[in-house]
Amino acid sequence: MTENTVSNAVAVRDNGPEAIVRQHRDDLTLVLPTHVKGETWMRLATGALRRDENLRRTAARNPGSLMNALLECARLGHEPGTEAYYLVPFGNEVQGIEGYRGIVERIYRAGAVKAVKAEVVYENDHFEYHPGMDRPEHKPDYFGDRGRIVGAYAYGVFQDGSTSKVVLINRAYIDKVKKESKGSDRASSPWVKWEEGMVLKTVARRLEPWVPTAVEWRNEPAPQPDSAPVLPAGDGPAAIAPAALEDDVDEGPIEAEFVDDEPSAGWPSAAQPGSGARA
Template identity: 75%
Template structure:
């Protein structure tokens, strides 16, 4: 069979065909800000652009589907810096990147800024629990030395600062050790240590800041209930037309709360 014939056979019978077959299941769990067709094209593109990924996915298609399902559930685009598809041994691993964690925090809408930085041995760093934010002065043009820690915090919409999370090298090494194959040449811990440290500290920040679009939907629901309680019950006399309420703004009438789903652009 020619190379073109092999390519067509792989497309029609390989991992890409499996992904296409389960398109509805995968896109069904995507949040509203992710377009299904775009997401699917990225999934196909990730397989076509990485020969090793395609080989592993062909041998173990179940691991590919598990990774893609987790990617969709988190609302990330596959094969990007938000969510990596990494061939590891005989399976495909889905790895949420630092950018993916931060995106989920922003997506919740509670914070207007996320600050996360890696601290090197040559940096000037100060922090104590009575400080709102750390003082960090890296020498970007000097020899910064090895990574000794990292920190992260969020700035809420009202300008207040979340809890500041600080991790040291001991904690970083512990997380790295618990990551399977972290010493492998293909491991993200070897190839992109800075990014993995940033992701580690961002994950530690998550309990202190909302990181789900469900938070925003809950705020809408709560606001709707408060509005309904303040409006009180509407009394309509039998045999008479409903009384008009006072207009809530010029040219319009307040029709009470409506249920709405927040759509992210």
Template identity: 70%
Template sequence: MSEISNAIATRDNGPEAIVRQHKDDLTLVLPSHVKGETWMRLAYGALRSNPQLMQTATRNPGSLMTALQECARLGHEPGTESFYLVPFGNEVQGIEGYRGVVERIYRAGAVKVVKAEVVRQNDVFDYDPDMERPVHKVDWFADRGDVIGAYAYGIFQDGSTSRVVVIDRPYIDKVRKESRGSDNPKSPWVKWFDQMVLKTVARRLEPWVPTSTEWRKEQMRAAQEVAAEKAGPTVEPVYRAPATHEDFNDEGPIEGELVD
């Protein structure tokens, strides 16, 4: 088969075609802030720019679809620092990056600053539960030593501080050990160790801060319901004409959707 024929076959039957066939399923779960067409173009671009990813996706298209579905659910753009598409063995793995976790926190709107830092052996670090925030002093131009831990916290819009999360090196090593293929030279734990440590501590912060735009919508909805309850029912007398047969063809009220 010629190179042109191979290219046509790949286009018509390869991973791009499969992604295109499932476009509606993928874009259906995207949050409102993500444009479906842009998201799809990024997915195609990620495949075309990485021959190894394309080959792995061709062998195992199901793993590619699983990774893309998770990417869409989280509201990230595929093949970016927010959500990596990584060929690993015979499957495509979708890996949310540190930036992706932080983006989800900011996206909720309740937190104005996310602070996450790696702590090294020669840094000055002090924190106890009675302190609002840790004290962390770094000599950026000296040998900071090995990573011994990390911490993260959020600052809310009113200036208050979320719970401070601190992790030590044994916990980092435990998470890494449980990560599949973490010793592989292509693993993010090998290529971007500091970023994976930051992602690990940011994940520990998630339970203590909102991480979704849906949170904002629910807060608005709840506030409106509380306001309506306080106001009480407001019923005005309305003249109603005698019923006709047309009244019985009504399909019922249309349920409204709160738009942010």
């Protein structure tokens, strides 16, 4: 390796997006919840840039979009470049995308919910639900032809065994969200590559208003809602426990809501956060 090559490599390291992230370490780690270690978080942020050359090039062109994505990631208490929060190059900007796991994790952090149930319903599944039922009756044939996706549902099980509001989405709602999502018809779109994961994320978003969520892990369970119905012991399908999240199949990056904010003072003036449909 020549002296010139070494000098160029050092210059790239010292002036690239990783250097910008390090320069704003205090701004980023200041908003981290206490359960996230700042040093670990910073290593994951710079590591994500090193692993993905396309991401790195996009961040170099528009460092402000990278900083806004990382700030939102830190605020939510997620680790960047993981299944909880993706950093995705899209055109000339870096978009931060909270994954399905990230949403479910925030629900568990609040302490009120001990299990989250979210399922996609296919046209050949047996599915029954009406307002008088505590939970849907869903019997999929996992080894048969389930047909196309027709909807999804989600609910939380509180610490006392009661059930949150059951939220449902139908095919028309799924198609509406997909249509409003930027580039959803492209072969590289998560709606094309991981449709089931996108539908799960969409219905998890609909569940958020009906269960507590938090960016910080709580030591004590959150208060239970007074109106929540109590279920008989053993009723209902198996739910997703917190530990099961680590063994879940990675559904790939899935799109989330982006909020147009002004860049923080002192951050690169090119900061222009992306916009997209809330799924």
